[in-house]
Amino acid sequence: DQQVKQNSPSLSVQEGRISILNCDYTNSMFDYFLWYKKYPAEGPTFLISISSIKDKNEDGRFTVFLNKSAKHLSLHIVPSQPGDSAVYFCAASAGSGNTGKLIFGQGTTLQVKP
Amino acid sequence: DTGVSQNPRHKITKRGQNVTFRCDPISEHNRLYWYRQTLGQGPEFLTYFQNEAQLEKSRLLSDRFSAERPKGSFSTLEIQRTEQGDSAMYLCASSLGAQGLAFFGQGTRLTVV
Numbered sequence: 001d002q003q004v005k006q007n008s009p010s011l012s013v014q015e016g017r018i019s020i021l022n023c024d025y026t027n028s029m030f031d032y033f034l035w036y037k038k039y040p041a042e043g044p045t046f047l048i049s050i051s052s053i054k055d056k057n058e059d060g061r062f063t064v065f066l067n068k069s070a071k072h073l074s075l076h077i078v079p080s081q082p083g084d085s086a087v088y089f090c091a092a093s094a095g096s097g098n099t100g101k102l103i104f105g106q107g108t109t110l111q112v113k114p
Numbered sequence: 115d116t117g118v119s120q121n122p123r124h125k126i127t128k129r130g131q132n133v134t135f136r137c138d139p140i141s142e143h144n145r146l147y148w149y150r151q152t153l154g155q156g157p158e159f160l161t162y163f164q165n166e167a168q169l170e171k172s173r174l175l176s177d178r179f180s181a182e183r184p185k186g187s188f189s190t191l192e193i194q195r196t197e198q199g200d201s202a203m204y205l206c207a208s209s210l211g212a213q214g215l216a217f218f219g220q221g222t223r224l225t226v227v
Contacts, residue, residue, distance in 0.1 A: 004156075
């Protein structure tokens with residue numbers, strides 16, 4: 001039972017263009033969503049988050065959009081840079097933003113070509 | 115470095131052997147989490163502690179797995195009688211309270227041969 005799904009295993013974009021990573025969830029109890037980035041041989045690093053009371057959160061080049069009715073969120077990276085090449089995980093939590101116990105998606109490998 | 119530290123980084127063991135991993139969280143963090151990540155999957159929650167109390171265990175944590183956090187500081191995860199299916203990256207994370215952001219360590223990669 002995969003409660004958080006990232007249906008695209010990989011994505012390749014040109015440097016300077018927009019990267020859009022998608023994530024779907026099934027559990028309506030989820031109220032906090034996070035994106036983590038992971039480089040090989042390292043642990044996940046927090047990137048950006050959004051509470052279910054919002055539909056958009058922006059931090060520099062990174063913007064997360066939440067569509068609660070569709071149970072869908074997306075991460076936009078503009079402009080994409082080669083250093084953004086990594087695996088991106090979407091994660092969700094339930095219960096007043098408990099950000100420690102997380103349910104992760106399978107990840108999407110982003111490659112940004114120079 | 116004041117981040118989450120995990121040791122060892124890599125462990126190769128023969129099937130049937132016991133292994134133990136250690137996690138040192140960020141010092142002021144009272145919550146500590148263990149996750150397991152297999153190839154092509156995201157991290158899966160195993161268990162978590164608030165101070166020294168183990169508050170939740172996933173059904174993924176079979177009887178061969180045990181975790182401790184004896185003084186509310188570092189934690190150990192032991193796997194007894196390892197099986198090839200235990201081969202994975204074991205990740206530790208810590209946070210300050212339930213709403214504190216979880217910071218991950220670099221993980222321990224276990225290979226059971």
